[in-house]
Amino acid sequence: MREIRQPGAYSYVYGKYEEPIATVKPGETVAIYTKDAFTDQISKETDRPSQIMSNPNPQTGPIYIEGAEPGDTLVARIIEIEPTRDYAVSALIPNFGGLSNTNITRTLNEPIPEKVWIYKLEDGVLTNNKRLSFPWRPFLGTIGTAPALEAISSITPYDHGGNMDVPDVKPGNTIYLPVRVPGAYFFTGDVHGGQGQGELCGVALEISAKVTIQFDLIKNKSINWPRIESDTEYMVVGSARPMEDAARIAYAELIVWLEELGWDKWEAYQALTQIGELYVGNMVDPNYSLVAKIDKKYALID
Template identity: 70%
Template sequence: MKLKEIRQPGAYSYVFSKYADPVVTVQPGETVAIYTKDAFEDRVSKPTDRPSQILEGDPNPQTGPIYIEGAEPGDTLAVHLLNIEATRDYAVSAHKPGLGGLTPTSATPMLAEPMPEKVYVYKIADGMVTYNEKMSYPWRPFIGTIATAPRIEALSALTPFTHGGNMDTPETKPGNIVYLPVNVPGAYFYTGDVHAGQGDGELCGFALEIAAKVTCRFELIKGKSINWPRIESANELMVIGSARPMEDAARIAYMELIEWMAEDFGWDKYDAHQALSQIGRMSVGNMVDTYYSLVAKIDKKYL
């Protein structure tokens, strides 16, 4: 069967919502290749380009919405991430005034001057992403934004929340399954903001941003609802919580992981709480977005 390729036919979306017309309908079980632009709209390609001057609004163009045939509220959409390919030979990152974990922002105003704007262009070759001899990193691709539509509101493509969104968690990578709640008929799936790699927290606000081809397969889990995005790898179960302050994101992620352990693996909730206190792990997806995203994890061998 020929792989269905999905390219945005018109304007990209900058919100996650049910109010746009779907760009394509996909059947459960179908494998598709989704083409995405980078967070800079593919408009930053050299060190002299300035995102603050080039971008008219917030970054993160999304491919979608993609209508999943048969998806209904109360279902769970399982997205099997099969492969990520860069569609060009470079990645871009930047320091942008008003964005980042160590610079004044609208949410954390300070007397200090904002960080000066600077663009970094990295070459992608031979499994490495390279800026210079000191700054050369392995190719570690993952999806920054992956979401279904919220039930009523339209949320910015910068926002992570219960629907998924801009979680920027390196765990959304090939080989893993991302579980998302279905809030509206058809699910209205979106994705974009693909990265060639990222450190915990996405400290400056931009990872190694790339344009990409994302190959995935959709599966519907009928009649099973989840409250927050989940991820499954060959060895781990993970839940993503997004909130401010960061400790609330941690509480959400761990509480939802306890619920998963209880529902699907027969754990007593208090025993699960005790187990996670001893062998649970947590990583930071982002510490710069409208909400912060934390990932709670447990190795499957303990289940």
């Protein structure tokens, strides 16, 4: 299997303005190496992210998908995520996080303290201390394609994907992404060894990894927002502020998906009212990401 490593500087935006680092054919499976959200610069609890870091979330990419054209849908099946080191990192960062004032939610309070936690990875468990010990549940914090015109920071999720921080972007699941430029310009990175819903303090169990993805294309079929399919569920990720707008997008696009599967709009609205699920992926990024889902057994197709 072909391995893709970032040849030079990592990318910190999702855009069409950088040269592709590799070309992949539809149907091909590749292994992509990713750095952690701190570009692997934090390794001990005395390190200070705010001093070390300029840009978070280095991306591996852009990867050019052969034959992808605007109006197609890119399919990324996540086969496997393997750690490339034996520890993960989390941290409190001043002016950042779900229960902190931030650069967007500005207050005059003193910032919260800075703090780093190192988690040892052993036998499928990430452990800092007796209480802070969590199973290895890896997923891709960031995944997406280039917008038509914009270059969007790799800390921001939006309709191209990006920094959604959604735990369902995990091995076994298939991610559908819009193609908006020739070649799609796929990026990924920011592997989390595990994360709660909301990514509360803003820093999950950050780790570098080797990510195995099989790509495919659905020609002449466009989607507005990222979709996820598991063996048992259909999901859509909406990313916006305030959070209710992300919720509206996620459910509205799940209705669009059900309509594509043969449902009537109002009946889909009714079904999701009674059986849909809606969780918070992140409540910390420039847009919040919410995941709406329906169990396939209730999404009966004609």
